[in-house]
Amino acid sequence: MALEGERSQSSAAEIVFRNVTKRYPGRRVAAVSDLSFVVPAGEICVLVGPSGGGKTTAMKMVNRLVDIDEGDILIDGRSVRSLNVIELRRQVGYVIQHVGLFPHMSVADNIGTVPRLLGWPKDRIRERAGELIELVGLDPEEHRDAYPAQLSGGQQQRVGLARAMAADPLVMLMDEPFGALDPITRARLQDEFLRLHNELRKTVIFVTHDIDEAIKMGDRIAILREGGVLAQYDTPDAILAEPADDFVARFVGADRSLKRLALKRLSQIELAALNGSEPSGPTVSASTTLRDALALMLGEGTRDLTVVDEGGRQVGRCSVEHLSELLARPVGEGAT
Ligand SMILES: Nc1ncnc2c1ncn2[C@@H]1O[C@H](COP(=O)(O)OP(=O)(O)O)[C@@H](O)[C@H]1O
Ligand SMILES: [Mg+2]
Structure with missing residues (x-):
């Protein structure tokens, strides 16, 4: 497929959280507290935990939608603080629950958003949109010129994914991307995303509150508790085998042995x-x-x-x- 510059299609970056803390003004408890972990290049890291546990905040500090108070986040060794914010966001694909597609723009134009900003030639954008529409399981003939309102929730989510991947980002951030879908559509998109990831090997930070989704999607899982404190960071198998404490044991559930067997x-x-x-x-x-x-x-x-x-x-x-x-x-x- 046609990609940016000389980067190969397997380009991905290591992400390091180093003692990252965030306190929102007027809040007594920190949203994220002294968070440290390393996501190896090309892996999917799932942030999971109860609502209000700081998952979205932790993720948004990667592309600086939220400012870091203390500590740092490094992408391939470079501090996100040192990068130009526009440049940073072009390198980081972002997918959210309610998609946020532009309603007055066709599917192809939505997908072409970042390539247009990057000044790609028109036919290259068109070609790339066609490739991505196919990659996420839609039909270029049928969907290229459709508007978001003409698509189902699952189809819109696929377009959101295609848009996030359009300029071959180094990193993908996904905040409860399948949370609003019915269980069958959700399972299908999870499977297709895993298949896509297997080919493209992007580094992904994926937020969910659902431990089953975390176990299914994650190469590694970071479990956050109240106050954005890291309770455990490990592979799904290791977390299910040896929960770090009672909080993690309760969060993964009493059937953790069965969940392990399912892996x-x-x-x-x-x-x-x-x-x-x-x-x-x-x-x-x-x-x-x-x-x-x-x-x-x-x-x-x-x-x-x-x-x-x-x-x-x-x-x-x-x-x-x-x-x-x-x-x-x-x-x-x-x-x-
Ligand atoms: N913009 C904000 N201003 C003030 N407090 C916020 C803001 N965003 C989130 N919070 C608070 O920070 C904590 C963590 O929120 P969030 O990162 O959204 O958690 P999660 O994604 O795990 O549900 C919560 O207590 C939430 O109320
Ligand atoms: Mg959230």
Whole structure:
């Protein structure tokens, strides 16, 4: 695809929060308190926590929609404070819940907003809009000249995403981007965004109050509590395995073991050998998640499953005991 200058399509930047604090005037409690974490280039970092926990504030300091009081945020080693704010915002794509599309502008013109500011030639903007409309799962023929009011909520959100990606930003900020969508549309956009991200590998900061969305979308999750205090920063698996304290444990939920099992498929674990024995229990595909495998065993009243590959060949066995032994292992050991 055609992109800015000589940057390749995999361009992404590391983001560092370094002791970042924000106090709004007249507020006793800080909105964000001494926040420090590193988002490696190309990863999705989800900020999650209860409403009022400072997620939006933390995110808006990256593109300086909110000023930092203390500490700093670095993008590829450069302080956002040192960058020209216009320049900064061109490098940072921004997607919000209610999209904020310009109602009097067509889909293509909405997507072309930043490229126009950058002075791209008309046909290049047009070409880029066409590419992006397709990339986010819309039809260039049908939607290029449509106005936002003629689109469904999900389609508008796709256009918002395309607009944020138009000038190939280094960083994407997404504030509850799918929060206003019905559950089915939401799940579809989550899946498509993950697929897109897998190709484009932007560094993304994604805000949600929904722990399930955080677990699904995040390479890493930052859990913020009241006052914008970082409660835990780690991979979803590590947070579910070892919540840092009671607040995190309550926030991730009493079913955290099941959520952990849902992160893995039978094909990703070491199965018990068949040893020529008769297959026992129901047969399941290796693409089944460990959570679904457990549910099946409970539902069928068995303690064993026989696992088959795509061609229907038996590849091993899995038991309830095996799953609970996996959960008991320290994070990162042996399960994959
Ligand atoms: N512009 C503002 N002026 C004053 N207080 C604000 C402003 N924006 C947010 N706050 C306060 O800062 C805290 C964090 O808000 P916010 O960052 O929006 O949290 P979240 O996105 O996690 O819901 C809340 O107590 C909120 O009321
Ligand atoms: Mg918010």
